Amino acid sequence: MSPTETLHFEELAVGDTFETGGRTVTRAEIIAFADRYDPQPFHVDAEAVEDSVFDELVASGLHTMALANRLATDDFYARTSVMGGTGIEEANFLAPVRAGDTLSVCVEIVEKRPSASKPDRGLVTVEQTVSNQDEETVLTLRITSFFGRRSASEE
Amino acid sequence: MSPTETLHFEELAVGDTFETGGRTVTRAEIIAFADRYDPQPFHVDAEAVEDSVFDELVASGLHTMALANRLATDDFYARTSVMGGTGIEEANFLAPVRAGDTLSVCVEIVEKRPSASKPDRGLVTVEQTVSNQDEETVLTLRITSFFGRRSASEE
Numbered sequence: 592m593s594p595t596e597t598l599h600f601e602e603l604a605v606g607d608t609f610e611t612g613g614r615t616v617t618r619a620e621i622i623a624f625a626d627r628y629d630p631q632p633f634h635v636d637a638e639a640v641e642d643s644v645f646d647e648l649v650a651s652g653l654h655t656m657a658l659a660n661r662l663a664t665d666d667f668y669a670r671t672s673v674m675g676g677t678g679i680e681e682a683n684f685l686a687p688v689r690a691g692d693t694l695s696v697c698v699e700i701v702e703k704r705p706s707a708s709k710p711d712r713g714l715v716t717v718e719q720t721v722s723n724q725d726e727e728t729v730l731t732l733r734i735t736s737f738f739g740r741r742s743a744s745e746e
Numbered sequence: 747m748s749p750t751e752t753l754h755f756e757e758l759a760v761g762d763t764f765e766t767g768g769r770t771v772t773r774a775e776i777i778a779f780a781d782r783y784d785p786q787p788f789h790v791d792a793e794a795v796e797d798s799v800f801d802e803l804v805a806s807g808l809h810t811m812a813l814a815n816r817l818a819t820d821d822f823y824a825r826t827s828v829m830g831g832t833g834i835e836e837a838n839f840l841a842p843v844r845a846g847d848t849l850s851v852c853v854e855i856v857e858k859r860p861s862a863s864k865p866d867r868g869l870v871t872v873e874q875t876v877s878n879q880d881e882e883t884v885l886t887l888r889i890t891s892f893f894g895r896r897s898a899s900e901e
Contacts, residue, residue: 628812630819633830644829644892652831653812657783660808664785674799675788675839676807682834737799 598671599741600703600713609698611666613724614658616650618690624654650688655730659696659721667698667717672739674712680733686723693724701733705740712737753826754896755858755868764853766817768879771805773845779809805843810885814851814876822853822872827894829867835888841878848879856888860895867892 625634629651632639637648650658688694702716715738721730780789784806787794792803805813843849857871870893876885 628816630816631823631828631830649830651815652833653808653815657779657808657812660806661783661785668786673786675786675804678807678839679834679837681836684831684833 596670600672600705600715600738601741603671603700603703603715603738605700605703607700609663609667611662611696611698613693613695614662615693616658616688616690618648621648621650621654621688621690624657625651629653645687647689652682652684652730655684655688655694655721656682656732658694659719659730659732662694662696663698663717663719666696668736672741674737674739676734676736677714678735680716680735682730682732684730686727686729688723688729692729694721694729696721702735706737710740710742712739714738751825755827755860755870755893756896758826758855758858758870758893760855760858762855764818764822766821766851766853768848768850769813769817770848771813771843771845773803776803776805776809776843776845779812780806784808800842802844807837807839807885810839810843810849810876811837811887813849814874814885814887817849817851818853818872818874821851823891827896829892829894831889831891832869833890835871835890837885837887839885841882841884843878843884847884849876849884851876857890861892865895865897867894869893 622635633643633645633649634651697720699718700715701718703713705713714735716733716735719732720728722728777790788798788800788804789806852875854873856873858868860868869890871888871890874887875883877883
C-alpha cells in the first residue's frame with residue numbers, strides 16, 4: 592500500500608462508516624478465551640450454565656470486544672495511521688454471543704480533534720456497532736485513538 | 747464454599763476494596779493475544795516498534811483489560827454472586843504494559859442499586875485500578891455487573 596492510500600487524521604471525517612467482514616465464533620474459542628481471562632462458570636462450563644441467567648454457553652464480553660477489535664483492525668485500523676488507543680468511553684453488552692454466531696462490525700467516526708500538545712497527531716473517536724447474523728446488535732463500543740497527521744508524515 | 751460465604755449484592759458496600767494477587771506478563775503472551783485480536787505492528791513486531799510512538803513491544807489495551815479481569819475474577823468475582831456484566835463505563839489506558847511487568851488490581855465498589863425490574867438481583871459498579879510493579883497505574887476501568895441478592899438465593 593502506498594503512503595497516499597493510508598487514511599490519516601485529515602481523511603477521517605465525522606459520519607464516515609466502515610463495514611467489516613464477518614467472523615464466526617466457535618465453542619472452543621469461547622471456552623479457551625474465558626478459561627484464560629474470564630473463568631466464570633457460564634463462560635466455560637456447559638453444565639453450570641443451567642444455574643445461571645443464560646440458556647447456553649455465552650462468550651465473555653471481553654472476548655466479544657476482542658473479536659470486534661480484530662474485525663475493526665483488519666478492515667479499518669490497518670488502513671489508517673493509527674498510533675495507539677487512549678481509552679474506551681463505553682461498552683454496552685446488549686445481547687449474548689453464542690457459539691456459531693457470526694459477528695460483523697460497523698465502525699463510525701463520531702468525533703475528532705487535533706492533539707493540543709503534539710502537532711503530528713490527532714484524536715479520533717469511533718463507535719463500533721457489533722451485530723450477529725440476525726442483525727441483532729450484541730455490543731456497542733466507543734473507543735478513542737491517536738492517528739498520525741498527513742502533514743507530519745510528509746515532512 | 748458454603749452459600750453464606752458468597753458475597754451477595756447485600757454484602758457489597760460502596761467503598762469496599764479488594765486487592766488481587768499479581769501476574770507477570772510474558773512477551774509470548776503479549777504477541778499471542780495481539781496476533782489473534784489486535785494485530786497492530788507495535789503489539790506483535792519488535793522491529794516495527796521502532797517506527798511507532800513506543801520504545802518497545804507493548805501489550806494491547808484489550809489484553810491488559812483481559813489480564814486485569816482474570817485477576818479480579820480470581821480474587822473478587824469468584825467470591826461473589828455475580829451473574830454477568832452489563833457494560834464498561836470507561837477504560838483509560840494510562841501507561842504501556844511491557845513484557846516482564848507484574849500487574850495487580852485494586853477493585854473498589856463505587857455504586858450499587860437494586861434492579862428496577864428483577865427483584866432477585868442488583869447492579870454493582872466497580873472501579874478497577876491496575877498497577878505495575880513500580881506502583882504506576884497502567885489502566886483504570888469502571889464496569890457494571892448484575893449480582894444475585896441473598897433474599898433470592900435463600901428462597
